[in-house]
Amino acid sequence: MNAPEKFVAGTAAQPAVGQPRIHESARAHVAGAATYVDDVPEVKGTLHAAPILSKVARGRLLSVDPAEALAMEGVREVVLAADIPADPLFATFAHDEPIFARDTVEYAGQVVGVVVAETVMQARRAARRVKLEIEPLPAVLDVREAVKQQSFVLPPVTVRRGEPEQGLARAPHRLAGSLEVGGQEHFYLEGQVGYALPLEQDQWWIYSSTQHPAEVQHWVAHALGLDASAVRVDCRRMGGGFGGKETQAGHIAVWAALAARKTRRPVKLRLDRDDDFLVTGKRHPFAYDYEVGFDDEGRILGLKLVLAANCGWSADLSGPVADRAVFHVDNAYFLSDVEIVSYRCRTNVQSHTAFRGFGGPQGMIVTEAMLGDIARALGKDPLDVRKTNLYGIEDRNLTHYRMPVEDNILHPLIARLEQDAAYRRRRAEIAQWNAANPVLRRGLALTPVKFGISFTATFFNQAGALVHVYTDGSVQVNHGGTEMGQGLHTKVCQLVADELGVPFERVRISSTDTAKVPNASATAASSGTDLNGRAAQFAARQIRERLAGYVAEKQGCRPEQVIFAHGQVSGPEAVMSWEQLVDDAWRSRVQLWSDGFYRTPKIHYDKATLSGRPFYYFAYGAACTEVAIDTLTGENRVLKVDILHDVGHSINPALDIGQIEGGFIQGMGWLTTEQLVWTGQGELATHAPSTYKIPATGDVPGHFRIALWPEPNREDNVGGSKAVGEPPFMLAISVWEALRDAVAAARGDGRAKLDAPATAENVLKALRA
Amino acid sequence: MESRTIRFIRRGELVSLTNVAPERTLLEVLREDLSATGTKEGCGEGDCGACTVVLAEPHQGTLKYRAINACIRLAHSIDGMALWTVEDLAGADGSLHPAQEALVQSHGSQCGFCTPGFVMSLFGMYQNHVCRGEPVTRELAQEELSGNLCRCTGYRPILDAAQAMAGLPRVQQDEQAILRQLEELALRQEQSGAPGGSSYMAPRALPELLRLRAEHPRAQVVAGCTDVGLWVTKMHQQFAQVLDLTQVRELRQVEHYDHHIAIGAAVSLTEAFVALAEQRPQLKPFFDRFAGLPVRNAGTLGGNVANGSPIGDSMPLLIALGAHVVLLGVRGYREMPLEDFYTGYRQTVLAPDEVVGWIKVPRPVEGEFLRAYKISKRYDDDISAVCLVVAARLVGGVVTQVGIGAGGVAATPVRALQAEAVLRGQPWTADAAQAAAAALREEFRPISDMRASAAYRAEVLGNLMQRFWLETQGHERINLESFRLEEVALP
CATH class of the missing domain: 3.30.390.50 (CO dehydrogenase flavoprotein, C-terminal domain)
Incomplete structure (x- = not known):
């Protein structure tokens, strides 16, 4: 039911929505009382599994010899491909991933099987003693080599609009270039974990740290040859997800379930952090080649762009990730005549997967880089060139995939940030400062974000929820979304509390459970609150409407005259407590629980012609960032950040600001310190926090100010809000552009060929190139 | 091999654990044996801080608190100490400790998985700074929390919480009671006699250490275990015997002489750096960048030197300063410039019956x-x-x-x-x-x-x-x- 967000007569002031409520689990978090999968008390007889990994990037798997491992203390079983009762491939969309490697291995880190033992350490020790005989074969490790060899996981996609060749030909200025942008490890603090418990009559209970319990359910049922209804997946919370527990969690759960099936015992599989790095996919690294033509003002007249996504060894979510990259090449800018060629390259590394932004960051960054270069080529301020290219309001407002940009707020938003951050004054001060300092250089950049909200797989844009009111008036809500720290459950409880007019504290959330709300979509694409919040609101609304009807009948009024607020229910004749009403209604046999269902309106998208309206709306924002670089070493530091971001009417400003800050810092990590390094043999050399460096406390800029844009979503979305999970990540492109600004200032020739991430070494290289 | 009993104080009570293998980590024992699952494993190598707990030992009549990484800490090494985990801070009525309450009020937790570690690092700061009337500045918070990683928040609210703790009603630990209990524990250890050939040996006097080293040359010598811990968690090593030198009282001191200071091999990096920075204050930022605080609190300067990693940061400093290393054994001692101690990649001149005893660092000279x-x-x-x-x-x-x-x-x-x-x-x-x-x-x-x-x-x-x-x-x-x-x- 796609009911509009009507202001129902009888709803009083909303006490929970719009307030900076504390995260529903915060008190449990700080007390160590919040339970994660590995903290669930173990059922007697539980065994532990550890994966057996290929050390070879590509080869023929000639034999697996588990004898030595099986003889070790505590070891119970070794589980291999031959132990899979049903389909030996994971139930992925592309259906191209063996559950356990069989005849070939496709990357160093591929799982060949698991060892099951009494303790975690026994299993891990033994897993390394399983002898794998692998005959190495030539591997493709470089994305450009993959393009050359036409090594693809999915066919290339081309999007064209206008006449890019003519646009380039008539442009008074042209630039051509290439760029490499690295991937990113999710580094959720809680590593991947699954716990599979065989129940009676071939039914299964799976605890999984997953963003997508329904997919885990589907995959486990598929691998074990069971009905989906025989598998129940439960996830109270994750210790971080960021996209890394969308498909990847399914692998862990299936491996644990196969081990449990073979041993007929509960089996837990908790990946060691190094194994987590080696086994699971990451953000897609991208390589780019482009040619862009522009006029004297820096306005882009023609663009030809090649995006090569390094997808790793299998398709996983690479199709939709690469699609979203194509959809976000424009970022906030009108590209009149453009051709984008997107390659989905197959290489012998981890299968890269969803990660906050889902290809969006990789699409936007190349255009932002071009605009920075265009400005420097013309001797203009990059902000002016960016403004020149912004989507218009009445014209120049159709995206290259033919969706009109109807809700553009970037013109006033950028103007306000430019003012608040004193961009022009600081630009001048920095230029002066740079002229006076021999070793350090500062840089400044202000970049916008326009990010499309909705799953591009249109059918995912649906959600369900259950709201239960118990006879004592307490409320339990359950929905298909998962909690990974983003505060989804808190927002849903706020929405339900206000819908029922009860205090926030009366509403509890229960763990996400495929036995409660079935067929739920992944909690991804920033859409958790939009979808599940609405579904829960509708469920609560039905209960309220039933109760209003009950009161109206008793008091002889219209249902709209019954007001639910502050734990009180008021009609023209009488006021009673919520608890009293609930008890009365129950005794009168009024249904006190309900379901709710929501599907996003307006969206449609034609995969064949790559056109339509894939997104319900856009979320906007902009960041102004100042950095300093050290020209002796390339070391760099982010000094000041001002952000103005659009979350519509915030359901919870504290949580939204948390997403903005956290997303920005994570994006900053992607573009500065987080470098993935594979050896020449295709082994990931950065496989632990000792070698892979996410931002730490010292990296937080001394000046870090966040403001929210004060306008509700122009589309009818829950509470007037906008999605916030992913969009702020891309505000960090301002860090990278500021670094390039500083590099260009140091060089004095306007050039800044800097690959990402901007490690000290890469910055020094850019200074010397 | 005989396994000794581990005894420590937690929540005001004595905890005794028997039959704990020498290579088992404190984190494993907490989570698996004591069902204390509030403390998390994030990386298993002391880099993320999710496993941070706080230890205390008597020091000059009061308690000295140290936040450390439980994931790479051998469980036996906390024998005789007081331990706090994240479950131990809230009051009996459920009221949160200021370290916890400040995090809640600042919206400092999102997914919550790193949170117990941050809480414990904050608790360490609370005991070491707030309770001593010292302010928690932004710089101090950044420094002392640099060993705790958070992937969700971007840290700003956590840094705010660190500064907000002091403004909440003060919560004191009952230090006198804990000190008494620790004294009793120490007495009990003395009475139980010198450690013989048990699987985990933690002698308290130098002659004892040297004798055990000579008698058990294959025992794994450990100090703070900030690297050896990884041999256990990542390389899956098991040890028949461990010889822990951190309790040897002669090696737990920094001694000041006219021309040099001598830093005992059991002195933590934190304390060694304080001593070095007293003489050369310009080194403070360099020391603050050495690992994270929990590693500096556990690891020792002697361990960093003995370990001999080519990427350890203390050795280039010590070499530049002309430091000498003193090796001890039952046969006597020898001293050499630090650079002569190394013979190859993680190879040193240390004999099987020797240990690193002291690092002698010359005092600054004019100019x-x-x-x-x-x-x-x-x-x-x-x-x-x-x-x-x-x-x-x-x-x-x-x-x-x-x-x-x-x-x-x-x-x-x-x-x-x-x-x-x-x-x-x-x-x-x-x-x-x-x-x-x-x-x-x-x-x-x-x-x-x-x-x-x-x-x-x-x-x-x-x-x-x-x-x-x-x-x-x-x-x-x-x-x-x-x-x-x-x-x-x-x-």
């Missing part, structure tokens, strides 16, 4: 100009791609004495003998600095790895010498560290 430079991908808590320490004695414009230590450029920590030779006795000029920079770039053949390429390492070595020159000439504003928080704040 000493000292700088320690570290290049890494992340500013805090990272391993150096290149570490360069230059200590030059500049008298009348002449380099009368010079020590240059380097890390990350060879198989061992090294002394840059050629670059030193270029400078020694020469006038200190831009040309001399350039010559030294050139010599540095030529002197080593570093490798390319995930931290940096060989070419970058070589180039930066020379560039750092250039920075050293500029610093001796009074240039400020040539180092990113010169940007202080207040300077970047907008008006």
Whole structure:
């Protein structure tokens, strides 16, 4: 039911929505009382599994010899491909991933099987003693080599609009270039974990740290040859997800379930952090080649762009990730005549997967880089060139995939940030400062974000929820979304509390459970609150409407005259407590629980012609960032950040600001310190926090100010809000552009060929190139 | 082999554990044996801080609190101490400790998985600073929390919480009661006699240590275990016997002499750095970048030296300062310049019956100009791609004495003998600095790895010498560290 967000007569002031409520689990978090999968008390007889990994990037798997491992203390079983009762491939969309490697291995880190033992350490020790005989074969490790060899996981996609060749030909200025942008490890603090418990009559209970319990359910049922209804997946919370527990969690759960099936015992599989790095996919690294033509003002007249996504060894979510990259090449800018060629390259590394932004960051960054270069080529301020290219309001407002940009707020938003951050004054001060300092250089950049909200797989844009009111008036809500720290459950409880007019504290959330709300979509694409919040609101609304009807009948009024607020229910004749009403209604046999269902309106998208309206709306924002670089070493530091971001009417400003800050810092990590390094043999050399460096406390800029844009979503979305999970990540492109600004200032020739991430070494290289 | 009982104080009560294998970690024992699952495993190598717990030991009549990483801490090593985990802070009525309440109020937890570790680091700060009436500044919070990673929040609310704790109603630990309990424990240990051939030996006196070392040459010698812990969690090593030297009272001190200080092998990095920074305050930022606080609190300077990693940061400094290492054994002692201690990649001259006893660091001399430079991908808590320490004695414009230590450029920590030779006795000029920079770039053949390429390492070595020159000439504003928080704040 796609009911509009009507202001129902009888709803009083909303006490929970719009307030900076504390995260529903915060008190449990700080007390160590919040339970994660590995903290669930173990059922007697539980065994532990550890994966057996290929050390070879590509080869023929000639034999697996588990004898030595099986003889070790505590070891119970070794589980291999031959132990899979049903389909030996994971139930992925592309259906191209063996559950356990069989005849070939496709990357160093591929799982060949698991060892099951009494303790975690026994299993891990033994897993390394399983002898794998692998005959190495030539591997493709470089994305450009993959393009050359036409090594693809999915066919290339081309999007064209206008006449890019003519646009380039008539442009008074042209630039051509290439760029490499690295991937990113999710580094959720809680590593991947699954716990599979065989129940009676071939039914299964799976605890999984997953963003997508329904997919885990589907995959486990598929691998074990069971009905989906025989598998129940439960996830109270994750210790971080960021996209890394969308498909990847399914692998862990299936491996644990196969081990449990073979041993007929509960089996837990908790990946060691190094194994987590080696086994699971990451953000897609991208390589780019482009040619862009522009006029004297820096306005882009023609663009030809090649995006090569390094997808790793299998398709996983690479199709939709690469699609979203194509959809976000424009970022906030009108590209009149453009051709984008997107390659989905197959290489012998981890299968890269969803990660906050889902290809969006990789699409936007190349255009932002071009605009920075265009400005420097013309001797203009990059902000002016960016403004020149912004989507218009009445014209120049159709995206290259033919969706009109109807809700553009970037013109006033950028103007306000430019003012608040004193961009022009600081630009001048920095230029002066740079002229006076021999070793350090500062840089400044202000970049916008326009990010499309909705799953591009249109059918995912649906959600369900259950709201239960118990006879004592307490409320339990359950929905298909998962909690990974983003505060989804808190927002849903706020929405339900206000819908029922009860205090926030009366509403509890229960763990996400495929036995409660079935067929739920992944909690991804920033859409958790939009979808599940609405579904829960509708469920609560039905209960309220039933109760209003009950009161109206008793008091002889219209249902709209019954007001639910502050734990009180008021009609023209009488006021009673919520608890009293609930008890009365129950005794009168009024249904006190309900379901709710929501599907996003307006969206449609034609995969064949790559056109339509894939997104319900856009979320906007902009960041102004100042950095300093050290020209002796390339070391760099982010000094000041001002952000103005659009979350519509915030359901919870504290949580939204948390997403903005956290997303920005994570994006900053992607573009500065987080470098993935594979050896020449295709082994990931950065496989632990000792070698892979996410931002730490010292990296937080001394000046870090966040403001929210004060306008509700122009589309009818829950509470007037906008999605916030992913969009702020891309505000960090301002860090990278500021670094390039500083590099260009140091060089004095306007050039800044800097690959990402901007490690000290890469910055020094850019200074010397 | 006989296993000794582990005894410690938690929540005011004595906890006794028997039959704990010597390589089991404190984290395993907490989560698996004590069902205390509030403490999390994030990385198993002391880099993320999700497993942070707080230990206390008696020190000059009060308790000394240390936040440490439980994941790489051998469980036996906390014998005789007091322990707090995240479950132990709330009041009996469920009221949260200020460290917890401040995090809640600041919206400092999102997914919550790193949160117990942050809570414990905050609790350590609370005991060590707030309870002593010292303010928690932004800088202190950043420094002391640099060993705790959070992937959700971007840290700002956590740093706010660190500063907000002091404003909440004070919560005191019952230190006198804990001290009494620890005294009783110590007495009990004395009475139970000297450790013999048990699987975990933690002698309390030097002669005992040396005897055990001679009698059990195959026992794994450990101090803070901040590297050996990884041999257990990552390389899956098991030890028949462990010899822990951190309880040896003679080695737990910093001794001050006329011309040098002697740092015992059981002195934590935190304490060793305090002693060194007292004499050379310019080293403080360098010390703050050495791992994270929980590692500095657990690890020892002696351990860093004995471990001999070519990317350990203390050795280039100690080499540049002309430090000596004293090796002890039942056969006697020997002393040598630190650079002579190393024979190859993680190889040293240490005999099977010897231990590292003291590090002797000369006091500063008149005219000493000292700088320690570290290049890494992340500013805090990272391993150096290149570490360069230059200590030059500049008298009348002449380099009368010079020590240059380097890390990350060879198989061992090294002394840059050629670059030193270029400078020694020469006038200190831009040309001399350039010559030294050139010599540095030529002197080593570093490798390319995930931290940096060989070419970058070589180039930066020379560039750092250039920075050293500029610093001796009074240039400020040539180092990113010169940007202080207040300077970047907008008006």
